[in-house]
Amino acid sequence: MKTIQNILAILLLTVMYSCKADTSKPIATIAPVAIEKPDNLSKHYIKVALLLDTSNSMDGLIDQAKAQLWEIVNELSYAKSKNTRPNIQIALYEYGNDRLSSRDNYIRKVLAFTEDLDEVSKELFSLTTNGGSEYCGAVVQTSLNKLDWGNNADDLKLIFIAGNEPFNQGPVNYKDATTNAKEKDVVVNTIFCGNYEQGIASNWQDGARLAYGDYMAINHNQETVHIASPYDDVIIQLNIKLNTTYVPYGHFGKEKIAVQAEQDENAASYSKANAVSRTVTKGSRLYKNSSWDLVDAEEEEGFSYDKLKQQELPEALQRKSKTELKKYIAEQRTERNRIQKEIKELNEKRRLYISKHQSETANGLESVMVKAIKKQAKKKNYTWN
Structure with missing residues (x-):
């Protein structure tokens, strides 16, 4: 019994001496490795609902949306929130088209919020224009009711509504719709397709102001300028x-x-x-x-x-x-x-x-959307790099 105890004591001393002797040597196999959290695990979102007037005079607007979608998305890819890259979700509505149901106020949800960018492109290319009644208050309220905006206070939730008829038409008062947007922490940005002053006179600026958004005016018939590069x-x-x-x-x-x-x-x-x-x-x-x-x-x-x-x-x-x-x-x-x-x-x-x-002339829809998004993202401490 004593012999066994002596052997165990010798073994214990040997192990202690070995551990002490090795402390000066780094052991690479167990060195801690810093693992960065993948971007796709981010729980933050930039949610953009695009409400497009598809009445007769809006062909240029739809063309700009088709031609500028990818540059808008690329700009959003550089956003950062709390050291993570937010995911992007886009929803799409059309309104003001006689082919749409009058019972739905000439409004159609084309896409709910989605990260499937191919579907966004596909649906944009499927849009056609036709004469109709443009009810801005109704389409804003419908998008608030029908889309899943979530409850995360860190999410950036934005509506961009574009058109060229008075903002106060239709059965839903735009002031009520924008008040409801504020309650959901959704910013409403208005894009008037035409003269800046005319947009102010027809309540587009007021619609944005009431929901802490930006009012913008664009020439929707301006052709998109794409700059070629050697790459x-x-x-x-x-x-x-x-x-x-x-x-x-x-x-x-x-x-x-x-x-x-x-x-x-x-x-x-x-x-x-x-x-x-x-x-x-x-x-x-x-x-x-x-x-x-x-x-x-x-x-x-x-x-x-x-x-x-x-x-x-x-x-x-x-x-x-x-x-x-x-x-x-x-x-x-x-x-x-x-x-x-x-x-x-x-x-x-x-x-x-x-x-x-880059020339002085910026692309209409892309330029105003990116500028507004960056401005409003800053209020929630988003950064761009």
């Missing part, structure tokens, strides 16, 4: 490569990847520079497709390979084992990250080039 061709080639990293799955996988390609074409229909702007968005954290792309979906909480149905995978992947599929998705993610990093680096050079060649 555009390379970025567009990277978009082609980026598209190959998407792995459609589920009931709507094939349909959604077709929508992605269609929106690439729609952006390019305005100019090469606009296609580049869309590619920059696709290279950013804001472009999320977890509902149909396996690479994005795998990073979502609750995702399980066990829930995947073989017949809902691309044919080339249906015979792969779970291990093989995981390896393939990991390879696609690595390639996507590499491409997106390259897009980001080239875009920084592109932004610098554009800032040096």
Whole structure:
């Protein structure tokens, strides 16, 4: 018994001496690693509801929305709130179109709040104009009632309503609607399509003032100016490569990847520079497709390979084992990250080039929206970098 105790004592002394002797040596295998919280875990949102007049004279407004969407989104991607990057949600309403139901005050919710930017683009390109009655108070109130604005006080909640008829028309008093907006912590910004003074006279400025928003006037028939840069061709080639990293799955996988390609074409229909702007968005954290792309979906909480149905995978992947599929998705993610990093680096050079060649004439809708968003975000301590 005493012998065993002696042996144990010797072992204990040996261990103590070893630990003491090793304290001067760093042990790399257990060094703490700082892990930055991924942006997509941010719980903050910038919520933008876009209310567009689609009556006869508004073709130019709709064109500006289509042509300038990606630059607006790209500018929002630089926002920061409490050291996290907020997510972006966009909702879309049309109003003032005779094709819409009179029972609904000629108002249609085109999209509820969504992070699916391809859907936003798709629906913008589906809008057509027609004569009608423009009820501004009614569409503001409808968007307040029908959209999920949430209860997070740190969220930036914004309405942008654009049109060119008097703001006080229709069955809902705009003063009541803007009062209700304030109660929901929603800022109402008004964009009059026409002469600045005429907009003031027809209550557009008052509508913004009552809900702590900005009143703006634009020439909605002004053509969008896209500035080409020396980096555009390379970025567009990277978009082609980026598209190959998407792995459609589920009931709507094939349909959604077709929508992605269609929106690439729609952006390019305005100019090469606009296609580049869309590619920059696709290279950013804001472009999320977890509902149909396996690479994005795998990073979502609750995702399980066990829930995947073989017949809902691309044919080339249906015979792969779970291990093989995981390896393939990991390879696609690595390639996507590499491409997106390259897009980001080239875009920084592109932004610098554009800032040096920007003319005095700014794009109407894009310019006023970005300016208002930054101004109002500052009040909630958002920063831009």
